Amino acid sequence: MASQRPRPTLRAVTIVCVAALSLTLCPAASWAQPSPPTDTQVKAAFLYNFGKFVTWPPAAERADQPFVIGILGDDPFGDMLDQMVVDRAIRGRKVSVRRFTSVNDATAHCQLLFISASAANQLPDILRATSRASVLTVSDAEGFAERGGMIGFRIEDKRVRFDINAAAAASSGLAMSSQLLKLARSVVSPQGPRE
Amino acid sequence: MPLLQNLPVKWKLTWFSILSSSIALALACGSFLVYERITFRDAMVRNLSTHAQVIAFNVGSAVLFNDPAAATETLAALRAEPHITAVRVYTTDGKLFASYLPAGPSEQPALLTPAEELRGYRFESKQLVLSRNVIADGVSVGKVYLQSDLREMDERVLRYASIVLVVLLASLVLGGLISSRLQRIISQPILDLVDVARSISTQKNYALRVAADSRDELGLLGKSFNEMLAQIETRDGDLHRAHHELERRVEERTEELRKEILERRRLEQQLRTKNEELETQNRQVEQATRLKSEFLANMSHELRTPLNAIIGFSELMHEGRVGAVSDTQKEYLGDILTSGQHLLQLINDILDLSKVEAGKMEFRPERVQLPSVIGEVREILRTLAANKRLHISTEVDPSVSEVVVDAGKLKQVLYNFLSNALKFTPEEGSIAVRVVPEGADKFCLEVEDTGIGIQPTDLDRLFKEFQQLDSTSSKKYAGTGLGLALTKRMLEAQGGSVRVRSTPGKGSVFSAILPRVAELTAVPVQAFVHSIVPADAPLVLVVEDEARDLAWTTRVLSGAGYRVQGAVSGREAIARIGEQRFVAIILDLLLPDESGWDVLHAIRREGLNRDVPVIVASVVAEKGIGAGFAIQDYLVKPLRADELLATLRSVQRQPSSERPAILVVDDDPKALKLMELHLQQLGCAVIARMSGKSGLEAVAEVPLGAVVLDLTMPEMDGFEFLVRLRQMDRGRTLPVIVWTSKDLTTEERDRLASAAQALILKGQTGAQALLDELKAHLTFAARSAPAEAATMKG
Numbered sequence: 001m002a003s004q005r006p007r008p009t010l011r012a013v014t015i016v017c018v019a020a021l022s023l024t025l026c027p028a029a030s031w032a033q034p035s036p037p038t039d040t041q042v043k044a045a046f047l048y049n050f051g052k053f054v055t056w057p058p059a060a061e062r063a064d065q066p067f068v069i070g071i072l073g074d075d076p077f078g079d080m081l082d083q084m085v086v087d088r089a090i091r092g093r094k095v096s097v098r099r100f101t102s103v104n105d106a107t108a109h110c111q112l113l114f115i116s117a118s119a120a121n122q123l124p125d126i127l128r129a130t131s132r133a134s135v136l137t138v139s140d141a142e143g144f145a146e147r148g149g150m151i152g153f154r155i156e157d158k159r160v161r162f163d164i165n166a167a168a169a170a171s172s173g174l175a176m177s178s179q180l181l182k183l184a185r186s187v188v189s190p191q192g193p194r195e
Numbered sequence: 196m197p198l199l200q201n202l203p204v205k206w207k208l209t210w211f212s213i214l215s216s217s218i219a220l221a222l223a224c225g226s227f228l229v230y231e232r233i234t235f236r237d238a239m240v241r242n243l244s245t246h247a248q249v250i251a252f253n254v255g256s257a258v259l260f261n262d263p264a265a266a267t268e269t270l271a272a273l274r275a276e277p278h279i280t281a282v283r284v285y286t287t288d289g290k291l292f293a294s295y296l297p298a299g300p301s302e303q304p305a306l307l308t309p310a311e312e313l314r315g316y317r318f319e320s321k322q323l324v325l326s327r328n329v330i331a332d333g334v335s336v337g338k339v340y341l342q343s344d345l346r347e348m349d350e351r352v353l354r355y356a357s358i359v360l361v362v363l364l365a366s367l368v369l370g371g372l373i374s375s376r377l378q379r380i381i382s383q384p385i386l387d388l389v390d391v392a393r394s395i396s397t398q399k400n401y402a403l404r405v406a407a408d409s410r411d412e413l414g415l416l417g418k419s420f421n422e423m424l425a426q427i428e429t430r431d432g433d434l435h436r437a438h439h440e441l442e443r444r445v446e447e448r449t450e451e452l453r454k455e456i457l458e459r460r461r462l463e464q465q466l467r468t469k470n471e472e473l474e475t476q477n478r479q480v481e482q483a484t485r486l487k488s489e490f491l492a493n494m495s496h497e498l499r500t501p502l503n504a505i506i507g508f509s510e511l512m513h514e515g516r517v518g519a520v521s522d523t524q525k526e527y528l529g530d531i532l533t534s535g536q537h538l539l540q541l542i543n544d545i546l547d548l549s550k551v552e553a554g555k556m557e558f559r560p561e562r563v564q565l566p567s568v569i570g571e572v573r574e575i576l577r578t579l580a581a582n583k584r585l586h587i588s589t590e591v592d593p594s595v596s597e598v599v600v601d602a603g604k605l606k607q608v609l610y611n612f613l614s615n616a617l618k619f620t621p622e623e624g625s626i627a628v629r630v631v632p633e634g635a636d637k638f639c640l641e642v643e644d645t646g647i648g649i650q651p652t653d654l655d656r657l658f659k660e661f662q663q664l665d666s667t668s669s670k671k672y673a674g675t676g677l678g679l680a681l682t683k684r685m686l687e688a689q690g691g692s693v694r695v696r697s698t699p700g701k702g703s704v705f706s707a708i709l710p711r712v713a714e715l716t717a718v719p720v721q722a723f724v725h726s727i728v729p730a731d732a733p734l735v736l737v738v739e740d741e742a743r744d745l746a747w748t749t750r751v752l753s754g755a756g757y758r759v760q761g762a763v764s765g766r767e768a769i770a771r772i773g774e775q776r777f778v779a780i781i782l783d784l785l786l787p788d789e790s791g792w793d794v795l796h797a798i799r800r801e802g803l804n805r806d807v808p809v810i811v812a813s814v815v816a817e818k819g820i821g822a823g824f825a826i827q828d829y830l831v832k833p834l835r836a837d838e839l840l841a842t843l844r845s846v847q848r849q850p851s852s853e854r855p856a857i858l859v860v861d862d863d864p865k866a867l868k869l870m871e872l873h874l875q876q877l878g879c880a881v882i883a884r885m886s887g888k889s890g891l892e893a894v895a896e897v898p899l900g901a902v903v904l905d906l907t908m909p910e911m912d913g914f915e916f917l918v919r920l921r922q923m924d925r926g927r928t929l930p931v932i933v934w935t936s937k938d939l940t941t942e943e944r945d946r947l948a949s950a951a952q953a954l955i956l957k958g959q960t961g962a963q964a965l966l967d968e969l970k971a972h973l974t975f976a977a978r979s980a981p982a983e984a985a986t987m988k989g
Contacts (some may be wrong), residue, residue, distance in 0.1 A: 042261065045259075051332075052331055089332075160261075183262050183265050
């Protein structure tokens with residue numbers, strides 16, 4: 001994934017070694033990237049990771065079917081996400097990425113939906129649609145979490161942070177792991193916003 | 196280790212128990228300690244693992260969401276654990292994500308090796324490094340490394356160890372105390388045993404015992420020890436008893452021995468006294484025997500002396516030498532003579548018998564020709580035999596014709612037998628004398644007659660003294676009754692025996708058996724020195740090649756008082772005549788190397804002996820041949836001694852017509868007179884002396900030719916006379932003829948043999964032997980009686 005500029009052989013070998021080392025250390029595909037990941041990359045990673053810390057209601061948990069991460073709106077990730085989820089699992093389920101154009105489509109087929117900023121103006125409808133299904137909504141639109149989205153990305157101190165609307169998640173029947181909650185910048189609890 | 200070995204049992208036991216218990220304790224404590232440590236470590240690991248697990252769990256999301264701050268916050272929760280020194284979270288690429296270092300900055304620990312990964316931890320010297328995977332949703336997103344110091348564990352271990360040590364010490368001390376008390380249970384019996392053993396060996400008191408109550412081995416040991424002591428005690432007791440018993444027995448025995456010794460000594464004493472008594476008795480017996488022998492010897496002499504006179508004078512008169520006798524006188528004189536001779540025989544027999552009985556008879560064995568002996572005895576009895584017209588035959592087996600035996604005694608025996616035979620055989624009878632071998636080493640002399648024989652019942656009386664078979668017949672058959680007894684004794688004394696066989700009316704056979712070679716135990720008899728030839732006697736050269744002839748001539752001449760030099764060849768003769776001067780030379784003509792005439796020439800040519808008289812002795816009888824030669828006389832062989840001597844005398848310059856006187860020394864006047872008469876028959880002058888002393892005076896005064904000497908004289912006996920005579924100048928070479936009736940012992944004979952020339956016994960063969968002897972010594976021929984020619988032995 002990392003674009004490697006052509007270098008002299010020694011360095012290439014070293015890199016190969018380091019890469020091999022990294023590979024031995026980590027069974028999974030390494031995250032070792034020569035350059036710090038971009039926000040988008042981070043978000044993609046977060047997206048994938050969110051799935052690990054959320055519990056869907058039993059009806060939505062279907063082990064035989066893959067865990068679908070849907071993207072509504074413009075796809076900022078490209079094939080980044082696709083490559084990321086290759087040979088990965090969320091909650092023991094294979095992960096696949098689908099793009100949707102209609103929210104109803106999306107809510108019917110995915111468990112985690114990323115709503116891109118381009119679809120932010122339809123947000124209330126989307127949210128209304130998703131609230132009826134057990135779908136974890138994530139977006140990097142402004143004030144997503146306050147508007148009723150479950151996890152909203154924020155950029156803070158040049159770092160990607162996120163806000164969580166636990167109430168929204170709870171009303172959709174999704175449970176958030178405390179671990180996730182802990183990491184959020186702010187958590188809107190069902191009782192009210194909480195910093 | 197010797198050090199350990201020499202510790203007292205008490206300390207050994209104590210130390211051993213201390214040692215073993217301390218080892219046990221140490222082992223136990225050690226193992227517990229180790230166990231504790233292991234458990235504690237495990238606990239620690241678990242504890243830390245738990246923490247790590249929790250951290251790992253909680254920090255997963257932070258790692259995923261790349262929130263180090265949140266991770267650090269989570270890590271900081273471990274503040275509560277004071278022993279955790281560092282917590283680090285690494286991402287999968289090995290980069291440090293977050294860390295919590297309560298103990299300050301520290302070195303990052305070395306990552307766990309794959310082997311250690313399995314366990315998940317590593318104990319380092321001062322810390323425990325634990326690692327856990329941070330897992331999010333079943334996937335490892337990183338590692339959390341915890342480091343914990345081991346202080347707690349060390350403290351714990353230390354606490355534990357000190358407790359253990361304290362406990363150990365306490366238990367050791369306690370154990371030591373207890374065991375030192377308890378060891379007594381074991382050591383005390385042993386020490387008791389030792390004490391008892393020691394005191395037993397010093398005091399020798401085997402009655403002591405050990406206390407042995409316990410049922411264990413010590414008790415057993417004690418019991419066995421006691422048993423042993425009991426045995427020893429009994430043995431000791433037995434030993435003592437035995438010892439006492441032994442002592443008692445020894446004492447008894449000693450007492451017995453003492454008594455025995457005393458008894459022995461007493462017996463010894465008795466024995467000694469007895470011995471002494473026996474010795475005294477022995478001496479007495481010896482004395483008695485000696486006295487008896489002396490008595491007999493003296494008596495025999497005393498008896499013979501007058502008999503000598505009787506026989507001598509009657510003989511002389513009977514033979515008409517002292518004047519004419521009438522027939523009747525002759526007859527009576529003959530009776531006197533025979534009676535005297537008979538009496539002499541009796542005396543001789545008695546003497547012989549007593550000598551034989553006393554074992555004092557001496558036998559002088561010599562080589563004897565039996566035929567001649569028999570002939571001599573027959574000759575003696577010829578007249579008697581002829582008177583009865585008895586025929587005597589002699590038969591001698593050639594194998595025993597020569598024997599070695601005492602001739603005189605044998606003649607006596609034969610005379611006895613033969614005279615008996617003659618006596619008891621009637622006229623015209625025959626008597627046979629036989630000699631046959633008897634066994635391998637004996638011979639038998641037999642006399643068989645055709646006489647009246649002997650009754651079987653009388654046979655054993657025969658050989659007893661004085662037993663004549665018929666006392667009445669003693670008148671008819673004259674005899675003494677001693678003969679056979681003496682014969683028997685004499686034969687037996689020589690190792691022989693006597694036998695008799697008889698058939699009454701037919702005849703008798705008397706046999707005498709003797710060894711063929713008698714033991715020559717007798718001291719070799721010294722031959723009488725025939726003459727003493729003085730160193731200045733005239734020297735004669737005898738030239739004679741025949742050894743026998745030379746010996747004979749030498750003997751004859753020496754006997755006549757000449758010194759003789761012999762030469763066996765002409766050359767030797769010539770050599771001799773050149774050496775010294777001779778008074779005469781007797782020359783044999785037939786010499787091996789040169790003829791006698793040549794020798795004669797040599798003699799006459801020679802200077803020394805040119806004019807010495809030469810007498811030729813030769814077998815050649817031609818006296819005429821020698822006439823022309825310068826010889827004094829010619830004698831024909833075989834030579835006669837008297838002729839030779841006479842010729843010698845005649846050729847000598849010095850006249851020897853002088854007839855030297857003969858000295859007769861005898862204390863018995865009758866014997867003296869007798870000898871005078873006899874000697875006068877010879878034509879000699881007689882000087883008669885009655886004592887040795889006067890005899891010696893006569894020797895000194897008068898030149899003498901010879902001496903006739905009696906032995907038994909008072910004051911000076913014949914032996915002493917001889918000794919003194921030989922000390923005198925004149926008497927040194929004087930021929931002495933001993934004429935005695937004394938029975939001489941061998942010792943006496945030997946003494947005489949060295950001093951005198953001959954020994955004649957009075958009475959027996961008359962004076963003839965004496966006269967012959969005298970003649971041989973005197974250097975003149977007898978005037979009246981023809982000299983018997985001494986012929987040369989062929």
